[in-house]
Amino acid sequence: MRTRWILVLVMGLLLTACSSDDGASDGRVTLRFQSLAWQEESVDANKELVEEWNATHPDVKVEYVQGSWDSVHDQLLTSFEGGEAPDVIHDASDDLADFAYGGYLADLRELLPERLKSDIPERSWETATFGDGIYGVPFLQEPRVLIANAEWLRDSGVRVPTPQEPWTWQEFRSIAKELSGGGRYGVAWPLKEPVSATLNLSLSTGGQMFHRGADGKVTVRFDAADEVVPRTVHDEVNTDGSASSATLGMGGSDTLPGFFGGKYAMVPLGFSYRQQIVQQAPKGFDWQVLPAPAGADGLTQGVSPQTLSVAEDSPYKKEAVEFIDFLLRPENMVRLALGDWMLPTGTAALKDPALHTAKDDWATGTALAAGLRSAPAQSVRGYPEWKDKVATPAFQEYYSGAIGIEELRKRLVEDGNLVLARYQR
Template sequence: MTEKGVPTMAHSSTWRKRGLTATGLAAAAALALAGCSGGSDGGSGDDGAAEDVTIEFWGWVPGLEDAVAEWNENNPAIQVEFFRMTGDDGDKIPAAIDAGTAPDVVQMSAHSLPGHIINNRLTDLTPYVDGLAEDFTASSWGTVSFGDAVYGIPQDSGPTGLMYRTDIFEEYGIEVPTTWEEYVQAGRDLKAANPDIYIAQFSPNEAGLWMETVWQNEGSFFQIEDDAWDVTVNGPESLEVAELWQTLLDEDLVKVVEMWTPEYWAEVNAGTIATINYAAWFPVLLEESAESTSGNWAVADTPLFSGKNTAGESGGSVNVVTANSDHPEQAVEFITWLNSSESGVEYLIDGGVFPSAVTGLSSESLLQPSEFYGGQVINEVFADAAERVPGTWTAGPTHDLTVNALKDEFGRVANGEITFEEALDNVQDMTVEELEAMGLNVAS
């Protein structure tokens, strides 16, 4: 450990071929590992000066133009120029920051933060967000917090709920499960009543379905322990999820089909998949892709693990201030308004996202009945879930590699080559090896 609590690098990096020098990794790793307030100070601008500034903002939520227009009308001293991100614009951000040409504020997926932090691409917002955590759900604030440092403002999230076919459950006299044990039994009862109906599907390539359940079980694939990354892909919480899914797969209670494919939607429309436990952003996609089943769905709480009253979460984006910004304080003032004020959050809800701000959970525009779901106000379920997601999940620098490895190993599980537990062990080893190759400290 160097001065100011900055951790040392494990060893010389061999990742120079990927554009990450050893020196850069050693310095940047301190931000995520020690949670210190070092790193980018937001450029050379003087935030204390009473001068008019212009903030450049890149984002993708529909309707952000209207939000920016309202802000600009009411804040002449801090004007915002908005650029709508499409296609591969997000992929251009790292190079733009490294070249010094990035915008002040960018919307990005929460799981991508660690990779940017260890490359010194983001501004530590800690000096500007005192007392702001209480305005957001614990889980969403946790996605932008690393140690004592904060690197973004949460924008949207994906608390989970159980979408289920009311007609199927009623036809076969099956109660909606409230625990995972009951869920397995419901799958058995369905199979006994109609072998062509499965309680759910297993999609090896949809790792989010797995991670949300580990998160619900108060687990994570990564933790920060002193000055090192602690990899827990095969931790006890994950192993409990593995046991659950191994039972479902071994007893042929789940249909093996890749999500998002025509085959998947054909199964959903045919009524062979009775439940889908996924995030708050999924119901509208289900409605669009399974119109013929309108009125036959409802949403219940995600089944619980024994002794816990938690929900899972999948997805979510944040607003960050890049290291290029000369006006981080004003940038934070804007994105705080956008993501936590009543008027700002309304624009986000109108844009179709599920808000991370607590104030958004009781918004009238969020809590509207849905004809597709039998007139149910489904977001009441998701709003309740949002406040029950544990703040245990930490994204890691190897998120993409870890998730891709998980998909590959789950493919082998689906083929009967290995078990879920063995898959987790393999991904654990791959993740540790990659972190060490990056020159980052890994807890033993």
């Protein structure tokens, strides 16, 4: 009996200690904010904003927790299931579906302040909407652009595109061929992970790939509009010889040494790669940002913005959203965007002069913001399996020339719909 009472006393002391740790006993709230910032400028901006919040909000303390993009999905899943999820969660919209549908994230519709709701466009809110709920606040985004060797373009005499007068996909293919020869290539396509790049760029040509029927079920189609971008890449590699087949298995960073070395005239990359180029390019290397080619739908392309969410199990949802609102005030959103070399989603932040400079071609990227839309697949149940087991190997084989367009269509549609059907019963 004495042992039982000792155990009860110890458990009571532990519970009291836990209560003190979370700040409940003294009236103070402690929020854990897990950030995925990794670049030095971005980490500094996030930590500075946390310090500024803590200095002006003595009753709501925020603890900065460093996460990693490489392991965030599995780490969050483990923390959700273990009841240890951070209160405020930094992620990307294309990673939220499982957590949103699984009940791990709070629906923010009734919690968001009107200022924040109205500042971020509806097209951006769509990226974090699953079913009837909003499960994240989209705040940073980046278009896919062409990073070009400016000297090479000037010497060739080709027309240099602008956001107002971009290249068409056919014009892009012709110019890539014109820029090639003598062991040099007009373009390097880093397509180690080919699916999101292909689907997002295909929005410019009217490609959709995923279609929701009247019954709410999603099926895959591969129509003429969906073929334009894949055919362009395939033909540049296998017909024109204007794109290097060696880069198809590379990530974006892997192509930079060859780009700096004069092997490729252009590389399609995310807008934030400019930071690596500024840091790594040889002295005197002249580069510039060009818009991605335009199709029937202009410069439209899909994006999966970075997001801030609140854990459903957090007892401090109201305070968590207040902290998010502070982080995403226009002036703070600009600081976060500059730190990550990306674009803010907020309309007020996008007007900031710092994002419209010629230096590092900020103005070119900002001019593309209006065409950014929700990535086609991010709300599709079963998309991760379709991407990994069906689409990735199919696109890789097509781009390398191992299969033709009809076999690609067969795999994406027939095999793909078998996968999606299992998630929609």
